[in-house]
Structures are given as structure tokens and as C-alpha cells.
Amino acid sequence: MSNVTWRKSSYSNSDGGECVEVSDNLPSVVPVRDSKAPTRGALVFQAGTWAAFVSGIKRERPLG
Template sequence: MTDRIVPDSAALIGWRKSSHSGSEAGSCLEVLDGHSRGVPVRDSKVPHGPAVIIPESAWSAFVTAVRSGGFPS
């Protein structure tokens, strides 16, 4: 699993806030598009913290489930 962790996510350039994150200072998720090993994901409040790299297929399935209401609040 260590090959799926980036210890200091600030080393990667091009982060964007997830469209599902609110504009307040609460839970903010950032993703990095176009990475060669998958989709890096990090907590925007900790930009020098770790990022986890999610395989493309798993990320796609997660996004599809969120969009279809698979995770009710």
C-alpha cells in the first residue's frame, strides 16, 4: 500500500477542490487529475500532509455512487 501514498502531497502540482466539497472551511477534499498512477486525493486543510492514490476504476465507481445518491447524508 505504500506505493499508493504520497507523504507530502504539496510535491504534486495541479490540485483542485472536489465539486462536492462545500465553500466553508469544513470538509474539503482535493483531487489531482491526470496522474499516471491513479487519482491522488488529499485533505485541503493539510496541503503538506499525505495523499492517497486511488486506482482509476475505484475512483470512477466512487464518483458514480456519489452522483447517484449512493451515500445518503
């Protein structure tokens, strides 16, 4: 996965707390990793599965 561009959650704090990084620039999969331990690898989800997960979280917890 050398062509992966990682981004940190917009809800991450600036002191390096518990965060995940996600890459959404691949066509069919979404890798997710721990921002504190990026060399430990990533979990890779099918894009549709990840979209359903994010949608479910947004329905359960108000943003903002």
C-alpha cells in the same frame, strides 16, 4: 508527485470548511488529500476505482 495539479470540490464552501482536493491529471491514478492539511499526504486510488466511487455517490445522492 511533483507534477500533480490539485482542485477542490465544487461543493466546497468559501470559508475553508471540510474539503477534499483531488488530482485528475494523472493517467492511471487519482490522488486525494485533505485541503486543510495538504502536507500530510494523499490517498492514491486506481483511476477505475475512483470513477466507480464517484459514480456510486452520484447515484445515491442527487446533485444540485
